[in-house]
Amino acid sequence: MTGILISVNDLSVTLGGRRVVHDISFDVSSGEVVSLIGPNGAGKTSIVRALLGVVPATGDIDKKPGLTIGYVPQRLHVEPTLPLTVARLLCLTRQYDEGTMAAAMAEVGAPGLLSRQVHDLSGGEFQRVLLARALLGKPDLLILDEPTQGVDFTGQSELYRLIGRIRETRGCGVLLISHDLHVVMAQTDKVICINHHICCQGKPESVAADPAYAALFGARERDALAVFRHHHTHAHDAAGDVLENKTGPEFGPGSKTGSGADHA
Amino acid sequence: MLDDFALRALLGGLGVALVAGPLGSFIVWRRMAYFGDALAHSALLGVALGFVMAIEPQWGILASVSLLAVVFVFLQEQRRFAADTLLGLLAHGSLALGLVAIALVEGLRVDLMAYLFGDILAIDLADLGMIYGGGALVLGVLAVIWRPLLAVTINSELAQAEGINPLAMRLAFTLLLAVTIAIAIRVVGVLLITALLIIPAAAVRAFAATPERMAVYASLAGAASISAGLEGAFVYDTPAGPSIVVAALILFIAVQGAAALIHYSDHS
Numbered sequence: 001m002t003g004i005l006i007s008v009n010d011l012s013v014t015l016g017g018r019r020v021v022h023d024i025s026f027d028v029s030s031g032e033v034v035s036l037i038g039p040n041g042a043g044k045t046s047i048v049r050a051l052l053g054v055v056p057a058t059g060d061i062d063k064k065p066g067l068t069i070g071y072v073p074q075r076l077h078v079e080p081t082l083p084l085t086v087a088r089l090l091c092l093t094r095q096y097d098e099g100t101m102a103a104a105m106a107e108v109g110a111p112g113l114l115s116r117q118v119h120d121l122s123g124g125e126f127q128r129v130l131l132a133r134a135l136l137g138k139p140d141l142l143i144l145d146e147p148t149q150g151v152d153f154t155g156q157s158e159l160y161r162l163i164g165r166i167r168e169t170r171g172c173g174v175l176l177i178s179h180d181l182h183v184v185m186a187q188t189d190k191v192i193c194i195n196h197h198i199c200c201q202g203k204p205e206s207v208a209a210d211p212a213y214a215a216l217f218g219a220r221e222r223d224a225l226a227v228f229r230h231h232h233t234h235a236h237d238a239a240g241d242v243l244e245n246k247t248g249p250e251f252g253p254g255s256k257t258g259s260g261a262d263h264a
Numbered sequence: 265m266l267d268d269f270a271l272r273a274l275l276g277g278l279g280v281a282l283v284a285g286p287l288g289s290f291i292v293w294r295r296m297a298y299f300g301d302a303l304a305h306s307a308l309l310g311v312a313l314g315f316v317m318a319i320e321p322q323w324g325i326l327a328s329v330s331l332l333a334v335v336f337v338f339l340q341e342q343r344r345f346a347a348d349t350l351l352g353l354l355a356h357g358s359l360a361l362g363l364v365a366i367a368l369v370e371g372l373r374v375d376l377m378a379y380l381f382g383d384i385l386a387i388d389l390a391d392l393g394m395i396y397g398g399g400a401l402v403l404g405v406l407a408v409i410w411r412p413l414l415a416v417t418i419n420s421e422l423a424q425a426e427g428i429n430p431l432a433m434r435l436a437f438t439l440l441l442a443v444t445i446a447i448a449i450r451v452v453g454v455l456l457i458t459a460l461l462i463i464p465a466a467a468v469r470a471f472a473a474t475p476e477r478m479a480v481y482a483s484l485a486g487a488a489s490i491s492a493g494l495e496g497a498f499v500y501d502t503p504a505g506p507s508i509v510v511a512a513l514i515l516f517i518a519v520q521g522a523a524a525l526i527h528y529s530d531h532s
Contacts, residue, residue, distance in 0.1 A: 052425040071425045078418060082293040083472045092415045093426040117473070137426075 003030040005067055005141045005173045006051065011059035013046045020046040023197050024059070026190075028141060028173040033164070035176040035184045035204075038194035039216065044177045045074055047194070048145050051175075070139030072130045074146045074177070078118050086121070087114040090133050104132040109162060123150030127159060135166070142166070145177045153183075160187045181208065181217070269385055270498070276387040277490035277508065279395040280448045280460070283402050285483025287444050288461035289475065290437060293417050298348065299336070301458045302355035304445050306332040308362025308379060308454065315372045322394055326446040332358055333438040341431070359454075382453035382505030384494070391450050398447040402440050409436055414475055451490075452505040459509045464489060467516040470523035489515055 007027040013020045021043035028034045036044045050057035052071060078084055090101050098114070105111050110128040118126065127147055134142055144163065148156040164187035167174050178184045181191065181204065191207040193199040193216060200212040207213050291300050307325045314324020332354055339350050366374050378386070387395075406413075415423035416433040424430050445457055452460050464485035465478065472478035492515075493508030500507075 049421070052421075054421055054424050069425070071422065073419060073422050073425075076419050076422065079293050079295070081466070081469055082418070083469065083474055083478050084418070085474060088474050089418075092418060093411070093423065093428065 004028070005030055005064050006175075007060075007062040008047075008051070009060040009062070011047065011050060011057055011061065013043065013050050013055060013057045015046065015055065019196075021194065021196055024194070025198070026192050026201070028175050030140060030173045031167065031171045032190065033167055033174040033176060033188045034190045034192065035178055035181075035188040036192050036194050037178050037181050037184065038199075040179055042195045044179075044194055045145055048143055048175075048177060051143065064140065067141060068137055068139050070134030070137050070142045070172075072127075072134050072142070072144045072147050075149065076126075076130060080119060084118045085114070086116050086118060086129050089118055089129060090114075090136060092133070094137070096136055100136065101132075104136050105129070107135060107166070108132045124152075124155040124159065127151055128162075131159075131162075131166075135170075139172055141173045141175065143175045143177075146179070147176070148178075148183065156183050157186075160184060163187060181213075269387075270494070272387045272389070272392060273384045273504065274491065274494055276392055276395050277384055277451050277494060278487050279392070279399050280444075280451045281464070281486030281490045282483050283399040283444050284448065284461050284486050285464060285481075286406055286479035287402070287441060288463075288465040288486070289479045289482050290413070290417065291441070291458075291461050292465045292469070293475070294437075297458055297462050298351050298355075300441060300445070300461055302336070302351040302358075303329050303333055303442060304449070304454045304457045305355040306358035306362065307445065307449055308374075308376075309358050309365055310362075310446075311374060311379060312362060312365035312369050312372065315369055320390075322391075322446055322449075325449060326443060328358070328362075329442040329445050330439055333442045334435065337431075337434055337438055378453070379449065380453050380455050381503060382449070382451050382456060382508075384451045384504045384508070387450055395447045395450070398443050402443050405436065405440060409433065410476075413437055452508055456505055456509050459512060460486065460489075463509070463512040463516050467512070467519045470519070485515055485519075486512070 004027050009025050011024040012022040024047055026034065036047060038044050046055065048071075049055040051061060052069070078089075086105075087098070087101055090096060090104070096104075101114055102111065105113060105128075108128040108131045110125055110132070113121065113125060113129065118129070121129065127149065131144070131147065134144075142163075147163065148159050151159060160183055163174060163176070166172070167187075176184055176188065184191070185204045185208070188204055190201065191204050192201040193207055193210070193213055195216055199216055200207055200210040202210070291297055306328045310325035310328030311321045312324070313328055314321040317324065336350060336354055339345070340347055345353075366372055366376075375383070412423065412428045413433050413436070415426070415428055416430045420430045423433075444461075448457050448460060465482040467485050468478060468481035472481055489512035490508055493511035494504060496502065496511060497504040497507040
């Protein structure tokens with residue numbers, strides 16, 4: 001397979017004498033969305049930290065030469081005592097001009113926020129700002145650790161559709177971390193189920209049917225998936241009403257419905 | 265002109281306030297108020313050290329405070345004890361050690377009150393040189409590392425993923441804080457330094473939209489506290505260091521009141 005961005009082989013992470021994850025192997029190609037799912041404490045974030053070089057790990061991590069990674073951390077808490085505009089947060093480690101920042105904010109469906117204080121944003125707006133921040137570096141690979149934290153369910157599927165669109169327009173690879181297969185299912189090409197090691201992997205449908213998945217998340221979750229499968233055919237607006245694909249407004253960048261969905 | 269002790273006091277105080285603004289802002293953002301306090305407590309040990317090594321007390325203070333700062337950063341990396349436990353241990357341990365050392369060193373007579381509460385009226389030309397030289401160094405280095413330091417302050421992991429070394433930033437900031445404490449001791453003393461660092465920064469928070477503006481406003485608020493505190497000390501014949509802190513406190517309360525009023529009128 002050509003276009004492999006990152007290839008992980010037999011990765012293990014040991015923190016404070018405890019082996020958090022072991023024998024992790026997978027790769028992500030450009031244009032591909034790979035989801036790591038697993039319960040809380042399964043070691044998903046440790047895998048991400050190892051890929052970013054933030055924690056020491058054993059095994060091989062082969063990155064395409066010159067690979068640029070855009071990273072959205074699981075939790076970003078800004079001290080209330082620290083005044084910070086959205087524009088200043090976007091320029092945290094690199095300087096961008098106003099037009100570039102505005103374009104990135106429009107791409108994630110949250111225009112007009114640049115001069116707002118980050119403390120005044122809703123959960124969905126804040127996650128979009130973090131996503132815009134990651135996109136500004138023109139990444140080949142996006143690593144998103146629970147990118148829908150603090151976002152309600154409608155807003156979550158909105159955000160995942162946005163991520164799917166970004167993958168299509170930019171052709172970048174995406175590594176998604178989630179504890180919830182339902183919401184990532186529609187947008188993901190490959191699912192890797194993690195509980196300290198790889199329990200099962202494959203296409204979302206085959207993982208959902210895998211006994212290892214049922215053992216990890218319980219049969220109730222597996223049955224619930226059948227209900228959520230219909231998500232591909234339509235979208236919900238902020239009030240939860242069904243929007244028909246052919247007549248409803250497109251949840252495109254800058255669309256009022258798209259960015260407003262998280263306020264509910 | 266600089267032979268007037270009141271003018272030297274004012275100039276020295278303003279120099280310290282200028283540096284304390286941005287440093288104090290970072291202390292507030294990083295929740296390190298008690299850390300600054302702990303560093304300052306080790307200064308007395310430095311006084312004894314300076315006497316034994318026959319160097320100016322400020323150099324001894326700088327040495328002991330820097331040493332404590334580095335020890336703390338590395339102890340914290342080990343994560344064996346919580347930060348507040350380590351700070352309590354280092355702060356009071358080094359203060360006690362300093363007092364014992366001063367008593368043990370033969371021939372050393374120290375005006376403890378001057379070190380504990382400051383002696384701004386005794387600032388001489390050499391002190392002024394130290395305050396402005398050290399202050400320029402601190403502000404210069406801070407300007408260079410401002411962006412990465414702010415990134416580490418907001419999210420250490422994100423900063424590291426984007427090529428910044430958080431440990432280097434923490435060490436650099438801690439050493440800048442050590443220099444600031446060494447030059448500020450003359451003005452407000454060991455026990456009140458933290459107040460001069462954090463009260464002006466906290467006071468102006470409500471009016472700042474960006475971190476940079478908060479740092480500048482904090483310097484201005486610090487300068488106002490110094491001027492008002494010195495004025496008050498002359499008028500009411502009160503000790504200068506504590507008077508400066510009281511002035512900062514009054515400024516803080518007044519600004520909070522003003523901010524609440526503005527907020528109230530905006531929403532009515």
